[in-house]
Amino acid sequence: MTRKQRRFTLITAAGIVLALAAGLVLYALRDNVAFFRTPSDVAELKVQPGQRFRLGGLVEGGSVNKGVGERVAFAVTDGKATVKVSYQGILPDLFREGQGVVTEGVMQADGSFRADTVLAKHDETYMPREVADALKKQGLWKEGAPPPKTQ
Amino acid sequence: MTVEIGHFALVLALAVSAVQLVLPWLGARRNDVVLMHLGDRAAGLQFLLVGVSFACLAAAYLGSDFSVRNVYENSHSLMPPIYKFSGVWGNHEGSLLLWALILALSGAAVAAFGQGIPDRLRALTLSVQASVAVAFLLFMLFTSNPFERQFPPPFEGRDLNPLLQDFGLAVHPPLLYVGYVGLSIAFSFAVAALIDGRVDAAWARFARPWILAAWIFLTLGIAMGSYWAYYELGWGGWWFWDPVENASLMPWLAATALLHSVIVMEKRGALKVWTILLAIIAFSLSLLGTFIVRSGVLTSVHSFASDPARGVVILGILCFFIGGSLALFAWRASALQQGGLFAPVSREGALVFNNLFLSVSCLAVLVGTLYPLALEAWDGSKISVGPPFFNLVFIPLTLPLVLAMPFGQQLSWKRGDLAAVSQRLLVAMGIGMVGMVVAFAMRGGVSALAPVGIGIGLFVVAGSISEIVSRAGRGGGGVGVVLRKAFGLPVSAWGAAIAHAGVGVMILGVAATAYEVERIANVRQGEVLSLGTYELVLKDVQRREGPNYRDTVAVFEVRRGGVLEDIAEPAKRIYPARQMPTTEVARITRGFGQIYIALGETGPEGVVPVRAYWKPFVLFIWLGAVLMALGGGLSLLERRMRVGAPVPAKAVRA
Numbered sequence: 024m025t026r027k028q029r030r031f032t033l034i035t036a037a038g039i040v041l042a043l044a045a046g047l048v049l050y051a052l053r054d055n056v057a058f059f060r061t062p063s064d065v066a067e068l069k070v071q072p073g074q075r076f077r078l079g080g081l082v083e084g085g086s087v088n089k090g091v092g093e094r095v096a097f098a099v100t101d102g103k104a105t106v107k108v109s110y111q112g113i114l115p116d117l118f119r120e121g122q123g124v125v126t127e128g129v130m131q132a133d134g135s136f137r138a139d140t141v142l143a144k145h146d147e148t149y150m151p152r153e154v155a156d157a158l159k160k161q162g163l164w165k166e167g168a169p170p171p172k173t174q
Numbered sequence: 175m176t177v178e179i180g181h182f183a184l185v186l187a188l189a190v191s192a193v194q195l196v197l198p199w200l201g202a203r204r205n206d207v208v209l210m211h212l213g214d215r216a217a218g219l220q221f222l223l224v225g226v227s228f229a230c231l232a233a234a235y236l237g238s239d240f241s242v243r244n245v246y247e248n249s250h251s252l253m254p255p256i257y258k259f260s261g262v263w264g265n266h267e268g269s270l271l272l273w274a275l276i277l278a279l280s281g282a283a284v285a286a287f288g289q290g291i292p293d294r295l296r297a298l299t300l301s302v303q304a305s306v307a308v309a310f311l312l313f314m315l316f317t318s319n320p321f322e323r324q325f326p327p328p329f330e331g332r333d334l335n336p337l338l339q340d341f342g343l344a345v346h347p348p349l350l351y352v353g354y355v356g357l358s359i360a361f362s363f364a365v366a367a368l369i370d371g372r373v374d375a376a377w378a379r380f381a382r383p384w385i386l387a388a389w390i391f392l393t394l395g396i397a398m399g400s401y402w403a404y405y406e407l408g409w410g411g412w413w414f415w416d417p418v419e420n421a422s423l424m425p426w427l428a429a430t431a432l433l434h435s436v437i438v439m440e441k442r443g444a445l446k447v448w449t450i451l452l453a454i455i456a457f458s459l460s461l462l463g464t465f466i467v468r469s470g471v472l473t474s475v476h477s478f479a480s481d482p483a484r485g486v487v488i489l490g491i492l493c494f495f496i497g498g499s500l501a502l503f504a505w506r507a508s509a510l511q512q513g514g515l516f517a518p519v520s521r522e523g524a525l526v527f528n529n530l531f532l533s534v535s536c537l538a539v540l541v542g543t544l545y546p547l548a549l550e551a552w553d554g555s556k557i558s559v560g561p562p563f564f565n566l567v568f569i570p571l572t573l574p575l576v577l578a579m580p581f582g583q584q585l586s587w588k589r590g591d592l593a594a595v596s597q598r599l600l601v602a603m604g605i606g607m608v609g610m611v612v613a614f615a616m617r618g619g620v621s622a623l624a625p626v627g628i629g630i631g632l633f634v635v636a637g638s639i640s641e642i643v644s645r646a647g648r649g650g651g652g653v654g655v656v657l658r659k660a661f662g663l664p665v666s667a668w669g670a671a672i673a674h675a676g677v678g679v680m681i682l683g684v685a686a687t688a689y690e691v692e693r694i695a696n697v698r699q700g701e702v703l704s705l706g707t708y709e710l711v712l713k714d715v716q717r718r719e720g721p722n723y724r725d726t727v728a729v730f731e732v733r734r735g736g737v738l739e740d741i742a743e744p745a746k747r748i749y750p751a752r753q754m755p756t757t758e759v760a761r762i763t764r765g766f767g768q769i770y771i772a773l774g775e776t777g778p779e780g781v782v783p784v785r786a787y788w789k790p791f792v793l794f795i796w797l798g799a800v801l802m803a804l805g806g807g808l809s810l811l812e813r814r815m816r817v818g819a820p821v822p823a824k825a826v827r828a
Contacts, residue, residue, distance in 0.1 A: 032518060037530055044534045047567050048541055055563040056545075059556035077558055089777060112694055113774035113785050116408075116755045127560075153556050 057127055061157040062104040065130075072132040078106060079125040079154045087120055099124060099136075101157055107135040115141055123154040177242055180230025181321040184271075187223035187278070188311040190216050194281075194304035198297035202370070210297035214285035217300050220307065221275075221282035228275045231320050232262050241327035244268065244320045250333040250751050252722040260344040261334045266468065266484070267320035269347060273464070274310050276348075276355040281307070284359060284384070291380045298366035299359070306358055309491045317484045333722070333751035342402030346395060350422060353392025354460040357429060359384040361457035364450045365499050368506045373450060378440035381453070383810060385436055389429045390806040396422050397799030408757035408772035410692070410787050412795060415564040417472035420543040421463030427536035428456035431529045433806075438525050442514045442587060445522075447507050448529070454503060458496040459536075465492050471547060520590040524582025528575060535571040542567065576630060576681065579674055580637025584644075598644050599637050606633030620688045627685030634678030638671050665812035673805025680798025683766075686791035693786045696777070697728075706788040708769060709733045710742070715780055723749045725758070728773055728782050732762055739764075744771040744784075766793040 059077045060070070070076070078099055086098035096109050097120075108126055118124065118141060128138035194216035201209025234242045235258050238251040248265045249258055263272040281303040288296050314320075363381040367373045399422070404412040413419060432452040438445045466472055469485020516522035542559045550556055580602060584595045610629025614622070645667070646660035691706040703710040711731040718725040725745040732740040744760035755775070762769040767790040774783030 026515065029515065029518075033526065040530050040534055044538055044567075044571055047570060048538050051563045051566040052542075052545065052559070055566060056557045056559050059558065113408075113772065113783050116757055127558075156556075 059125075059153045061101045062099055062106045063101050063157075065106050065136075066104040070130050072130050074130050075128070076130070077125055077127045077153075078108065078136050078138070079123070079157065080106075081154070081158070082118065082120050082122055082124050084120045099126065108138050109135060110138040110141055112141075123158075125154065176230045176233050177239065177321050177323065180227045180234075181319070183223045183227040183230065184311065184315060184321075187220050187227065187274075188308065188315060190220045190223060191304045191307040191311060194220060195301055195308055199301040202294045202297045202301075207293060210293045213297045213300035213304075216304070217278075217281040217285040220304070221278040224271075224275045224278040228262070228271055231268065231271060232259060235259060235262050238331065239327075240329070240331050241323050241325070242320075243322045243324045246324065246328055246331050248334050249331040250722055251330060253334060253339065254721060256341070256344060257334060257339045261338070263347050264334050264338045264343055267314070267318045269351075270310065270314050270318050270468075271320055272347065272351055273355060274307065274314060276351045277303070277307050277310065277358060280356055280359050280384075284362075288380070292376075294370060295363070295366055295372075295377070295380065298369055299362045302362035302365045302369075303358060306362075306495065309494070313484075313487055313491065317487055330751075333749060336723070336747070336749040336752065336754050336756045337406060339749075340402070340406055342398065342406060346398045346402055349391050349398055350395030353388050353390075353395045353429075354422070354425060354463065356384065356388025356391055357425060357457045357460050360388065360429075360432065360453040361495075361499070364453035365502060367450060368499075368502050371506060371509060373446045373510050375440055375443045378436045378449065382436050382440060385429065385433055385453070386806055386810050389426075389433050390803045390810070392422070392426050392429060393799055393803045393806070396426060397796050397803075400799075401796050405759050405761060406756075408759050408785075410770055410772070410785070410789070412792075415542075415561045417543050418467050420539050420564075421466040424536050424539055424543070425456055425459040425463055427532050427539070428452060428459050431532035431536070432456050434525045434528050434532075438522050442516065442522055444514050444516065445526070445529075446510050450507070450510075451503060452529075452533070454496075454499045458492070458499070459540075461488070461492045461495060465489055466543075472543070514588075516587070517589045519585065519592050521582065521585045521587045523590070524578065524585050527578055528582060531571060531575040535568055535575075538567045538571055539564065573630075576634055576677060579634060579677065580640065583638065583670055583674060584641050599640060602633050602636035602640050605636045606630065609633075624685050624688035627681055627688075631678045631680075631682035631685055634681060635675045636678075638674035638678060642667060642671050666809045669805045669808035669810075669812065671805070672808065673802045676798045676801025676803075676805060678798070679794050679801055683791055683794025683796075683798060686767075686794065687789070689790050690792075691788040693784070695784055695786075696781045697784050698779075698781055703784065703786060705769065705786050707734055708739075708788060709736075710769075710771070710784075710786060712782065712784075715776065715782060718745075720747070722751065723747050726773075726776055728771075728784070730760070730771060732769060742769065742771050744773045746773050746775060763793070766791045766797070768792050 057075055057077045059079055060068070062078070062080050064070075065078070080099040080101040083098040083100045083105060086096075088096045094109060094111050095114060096107065098105050098107050100106075108128075110126070110128075125142040126136070126138035127140040127142070128136055131137050194213055197209050197216070198213030201207070201212065231242075231244075233239075234245050235249055236255060238245065238249060238258070240246040240249075244265060244267050248268070249261050253261070261268075263269045281300055284291075284296065284299060284303070288299075291299075360381060363377070363384070367377050396419075399419075400412050403414075404410070432449065435445050435449045435452055439449045465485060465488040468488055471485065542563050545559055546557050580599055581592070581595055584598060585592070606629045609632040610625050613625035613628045642660055642663060645663060646656045651659075693703055693705055695703055697703055697710075697712045699712055699715065701712055703712075709732075711733060712728060713731055714729040716727045716729060718727055725747050727743050727745040730742040730744070731738055732742050740762050742760040742762050745758040746755060747758050748755045757772050760769075760771045767788065770787040770789055772785045774785070776782050
């Protein structure tokens, strides 16, 4: 095998693997990403039931209902709109009323959101970036200020 | 006073790095040995000065000197000393100081242990290393000074984030940083070789131990971080495909590729251009990782003390070094000489295969990690790319790599015989097949992927060891003879076998997660919760006082077949200083499996929400990583012996 042939084989092999990987990545990106939406987005876009996305905002004051069994219900708000959320499992340590939260799950037919993940944050002053941006857009919060009160 | 000394030492370190940047480079240009040797002195001095600076900050922490803003914001006088100390790097400024310290340590190590490296190469390497130091020290002094004072000094600190008050913080960041920043040496070597225009097998011999050492620490650092997240976050997961995790996985994948390609370069003089490029890429990914973690541009579950404004400066540093080194590469690479020839089926060919798949999977992780940023910049929509994406992409891309690994290990250089190697691996394949069939027969409602994973894991473990077995068993003889021969094999053969077996062990641990049992329940006192073959009985709920926290402890009896096996005490902990609760998970280890119990917040009437798991063979995941690092360590040992004892470290004079 000459040097030229060897290089050709190498480049061809690399090209094939790269093409396969690119195809795989594009295919996976089509179905496996979750869009971030605020409660206002949900109301405006009329999100169809069965859609999977991330819902972010503030946990509405007084909305947390630990209920019976392992189900927890609460509401996520951005000041303009509110979405009811249900979640099975143990809430993260820093989950509190009036605090920023990001949940991931599926829209239900009755307009509520069934979350399978509630993202915990590691720092009590930390605000998820998407939530912060969304709240700033609504004029509810400024950089550095404590989280706004909801009710 | 010590605080001012620390600050001053940092300024001096900057000045020394500037000297280290310019003079050795001038020396290399003019062939002036005196100037070149100045680099060694400067590197030692720089390490000493950054060390003094670090010690001063540590003293401020240990002495709870709250007149220092950084200490006030991240410490508390009641914290145990070990957390006071590890609190030094539990924040933005301090972690950068640790970064700078390890950078300086790397340079000093090259100066001290690299006396066998030609003067020119060493001088240029130290000069490049100093350029990184200058950038980071400037960044620290102008935007992130940990020694800033405040007046009047408060009486009490604001406490360290409770999640960080753990032994994990004492170990994980230093290990990870030695790995991350250790890759800077590979980078400096590569850039120095490009400046010098000489890249040959000797370069690979000099650079290889440093690459290997950085890789070992990176492996341990990531594994430690994963284990820490597993027990500290209380979700029972060990890898979330979170941007911060990917930030450490990408340099690891690149460093693993580099580790293998540099062998080809050393032994056969081939893959030179690629190896140099890979060395640049590996450290660039380290810098990218630092940027992602420090800036918080990507929403992460592991975000601590990130600061977008200052993070952007790191982006500038990142662009400068990546852009500069790649431009230099483009300019000089074509001048590099071609290396030796090899057939596609050969050890070289196998290592090329390894590099191809490692770098492509690294690229896929990069795309998945940065895609949300790119999309937001493009049309403003916010998305997250989570585990489904990464599992779908990463597993198929690493599968061929893992399957080919035992074959590549046994192929000979230049031209290999695949049929002969396959024959030697028959036993390993048999073990894998049997394991898979047995697991499939007994799976009982578990995903079909799990038995496949078990089969592959067993094949990799058996296949990795089979090289040792077949080499020692050649020519027959009794068990004693074979054993003696096995231990007489080169240490590097053992190193490769153990590291590769570690990959198999990890795959087994991951496959076993499919068999875990999870229970979520609200439990009252005296109630029994069954968990696989175990029963958990809630005996009592107690309150306990710690030095700077209060615990609500649930005391569980762990029973099996009615027999008391152990007591588990998971707790909900509250730190009054920050009014922040944490979950203290209880883990009971049985063999390689663990019972894992996390509590929710205790409700009215003493109802305790519990999330409990039985995780069979879960420890294999981290044991695999430890084996990889151990294998790497063995290879490192052998090198030292072959090159000859290292030249005694010339006392690093300061």
